[in-house]
Amino acid sequence: MIDYRERISELKERRGAVIVAHNYVEGEVQEVADFVGDSLELSLKARELQASVLVFCGVRFMAETAKILSPASVVLHPVPGAGCPMAEMASGESVARYRREHPETVLVAYVNTTAAAKAEVDICCTSANAERIVGGIESGREVMFLPDRNLGANVSRSLGRRLELWPGFCPTHNRIVPETVREMRRQYPGVELLVHPECVPEVVSLADAALSTGGMLRYVRESSARRFLIGTEHGILHRMRKENPGKEFIGLSPVVTCPNMKKLTLDSIVSALETMEPRVELPEPLMERARRPIERMLAVR
């Protein structure tokens, strides 16, 4: 039987590769990664490292973002079919059409968009900095937030600012319904409840906090509470439990699983490092256009 972990470590050394993984991938994949984080943290890491070979364990738009920020790196995305259904809800063409029809509107794209969509917008944001990015836009300007209507609605409510919302959503977080939250509150009275802002606003309003995955990890580390209910993709429970051995983490519902994040497996990483394929390749002019809104976001930090 192949020892995948050993094989990955050999190949990683031979290729001079760095492996990064999103908080939502399977625990065993997180274990072989050099860095695990949320979208913003991984974008920053890719830009900082400029690694010669970067293996990206996350969904397609994240690997594209890494390539855009580190164009000289060979970026391997072990399972090209691991896409994000929400990112697919805003094609580059439809965003370009919106831009033509609304030339005065500021277009803010959640980083969960394809490179083609990013190339058409003014600025990007992540769930960690969405309020700061939108809050920094001159009041009086109309803003279209895409593609996540839930994150957009949650930001709009926190800032008290009207936003145009693209009709996209994350199928995984959208499955969390208020009834489940109320039922879990009844079962676990007094337990702190954290959700992701990709959840519908009714769910967010029932939670103690709505945070990005990086924000949740900091919150549970710093909180004196011992038990938490977690309303986001279950992959994050692995890291929470590992980093906080004395605390208990309960997933809000078994339906909160992203099938695309689960496509990244140890054998797919071995195969990518053996063959140096599949690589993320994007045309240089497209990367240049898509890089501008990402860099604008990073400048706001």
Ligand code: SF4
């Ligand atoms: S959890 Fe949702 S937003 Fe994240 S990759 Fe999966 S479908 Fe896309």
